[in-house]
Amino acid sequence: MLLVGNGKLITRNEKGEFFKDGCVAISGSTIEKVGTTSELKKEFPEAEFIDAKGGVIMPGFINMHNHIYSTFARGLSINNYHPKNFMDILEGQWWRIDRTLNLQDCYHSAKIAYLDSVKNGVTTVFDHHASYGAIEGSLGQLSQAADELGVRTCLCYEVSDRDGEEKMKAAVKENADFIKASSQRTDDMQKAMMGMHAAFTLSDKSLELCAANTPDGVGYHIHVAEDIADVHDSLAKHGKPIIHRLYDFGILGKQSMAGHCIHIGPHEMELLRDTDTMVVTNPESNMGNAVGCPPAMRMHNEYNILMGLGTDGYTNDLTESYKVGNIIHKHHLADPNAAWAEIPDMLFNNNHKMANRYFNKKLGVLENGAAADVIVLDYKGPTPMNETNYNSHILFGMNGGAVTDTIINGEVRMRNREVQGVDEAKIWSDAQAQAQTLWSRINA
Incomplete structure (x- = not known):
């Protein structure tokens, strides 16, 4: 069991629930429960805990059209x-x-x-x-x-x-x-x-x-x-x-x-x-x-x-x-x-x-049974955030560089801006070397 809590939780569920001190409980690749940090810590006392440190917890972004x-x-x-x-x-x-x-x-x-x-x-x-x-x-x-x-x-x-x-x-x-x-x-x-x-x-x-x-x-x-x-x-x-x-x-x-x-x-x-x-x-x-x-x-x-x-x-x-x-x-x-x-x-x-016309597990929401695709952003905000204005906070105050933690399918892929399970420096180095050969071929 993994808990991600102590943050402003944007669920994106049908009720539009927002928790000022929210927490997500993850079991395997699926979200088990959402609620307040105190409630879920009490219910799952042995769970690993990722501290959002007062930041924002929300579903991971979905890019519907990219050209890698x-x-x-x-x-x-x-x-x-x-x-x-x-x-x-x-x-x-x-x-x-x-x-x-x-x-x-x-x-x-x-x-x-x-x-x-x-x-x-x-x-x-x-x-x-x-x-x-x-x-x-x-x-x-x-x-x-x-x-x-x-x-x-x-x-x-x-x-x-x-x-x-x-x-x-x-x-x-x-x-x-x-x-x-x-x-x-x-x-x-x-x-x-x-x-x-x-x-x-x-x-x-x-x-x-x-x-x-x-x-x-x-x-x-x-x-x-x-x-x-x-x-x-x-x-x-x-x-x-x-x-x-x-x-x-x-x-x-x-x-x-x-x-x-x-x-x-x-x-x-x-x-x-x-x-x-x-x-x-x-x-x-x-x-x-x-x-x-x-x-x-x-x-x-x-x-x-x-x-x-x-x-x-x-x-x-x-x-x-x-x-x-x-x-x-x-x-x-x-x-x-x-x-x-x-x-x-x-x-x-x-x-x-x-x-979700392609993927089976519910995406883009934080609720029981949905895919455990969760991100944490380091954002406090100069003004109050609530269920009526969090989109405005995202629009004017957040960017991808504010993401500190990324969980996909229940697996922690980035923790405190450190990507897990891969040699990030080698990925960048190998890519730069490969790109140079491509550029040489293009302009040959």
């Missing part, structure tokens, strides 16, 4: 790279990187991404991978890294026609192989989706092949209308909007997730709603790529689409995305009331609802 393969882009300078638009960014940077990646690059970049997730209190990661320099076995490298760091993860490979039919078929097979491998696990720590890049790099034939290799109960993870060029391509080549085309091929549905959805209209929103397709928005990435601001407030409020929040490889700190998500819609709509409720609803309520 982008890890080694930090600090990279690519020769003759001067993008003028999003297509230039894809061709000149991201596709150039992923065409150069080998399996060792995949493994070491994943070790860093999952390590950084643990340090930022992210306990579950949905990743969208690409490494056209090494397709076969690449998801296995990410899977191994996730196991070594103890992070819960859902993986897929980005199928695309951009490097030819042979590699497209290899990408479909990589997805199919990992879907099968993950289905044979019994620990509820790794799941799989059928990954696809975007409609403009996928022919009808490729969509059919993806559908033919996706078993029942498994959905698709695809970028949708991230840039207006994607929209123009679909209308010019297929005579229909992107969402309608995906609907025709059976890509939409409860298990599927559409990333971005920046340039979509009301009829497409209706299709997303009517098929119960999930949508994940990534505000920092959208601003960084200058692709626009999605109609997220309309999708959330008017169409009641299940929307979550991701980082798109921009960061592993979900509080960053919370902060930017809060302001991008205010700025875009010139409405100071926008996003106050919607963005925290996506991050703290919808992300775990979306994740």
Whole structure:
């Protein structure tokens, strides 16, 4: 038995319970009970105790859309790279990187991404991978890294026609192989989706092949209308909007997730709603790529689409995305009331609802029977914190660097900012050496 107590406890349960001096009792991989520190210490006197020291105890963050393969882009300078638009960014940077990646690059970049997730209190990661320099076995490298760091993860490979039919078929097979491998696990720590890049790099034939290799109960993870060029391509080549085309091929549905959805209209929103397709928005990435601001407030409020929040490889700190998500819609709509409720609803309520369409044990809440994914943050606050304002404290006062302890599936993965069970210095050292070789290959 493990107790995490002496902190302000945010449960995120349906009652919205908040304990000023709260405690979580963990038995194995599951939460046994929540309550006050004095009550649970009395009930479980022999339990190991992690002292939050007056900080904040809350469920671990869930990242609904990440790109681990982008890890080694930090600090990279690519020769003759001067993008003028999003297509230039894809061709000149991201596709150039992923065409150069080998399996060792995949493994070491994943070790860093999952390590950084643990340090930022992210306990579950949905990743969208690409490494056209090494397709076969690449998801296995990410899977191994996730196991070594103890992070819960859902993986897929980005199928695309951009490097030819042979590699497209290899990408479909990589997805199919990992879907099968993950289905044979019994620990509820790794799941799989059928990954696809975007409609403009996928022919009808490729969509059919993806559908033919996706078993029942498994959905698709695809970028949708991230840039207006994607929209123009679909209308010019297929005579229909992107969402309608995906609907025709059976890509939409409860298990599927559409990333971005920046340039979509009301009829497409209706299709997303009517098929119960999930949508994940990534505000920092959208601003960084200058692709626009999605109609997220309309999708959330008017169409009641299940929307979550991701980082798109921009960061592993979900509080960053919370902060930017809060302001991008205010700025875009010139409405100071926008996003106050919607963005925290996506991050703290919808992300775990979306994740639980894949993972069996209840995520994102601290209550009896839920997964023991718990984090502690070193935050006192200059003003009182209570059940009515803790989201505001997170928004304006906390960040991933404040996380001191991370528990995933009942295992203590970080204690007092020290990551447990791994040689953190070696992970960083190995990654930097591997990144240098990648950079040399990219600019060769």
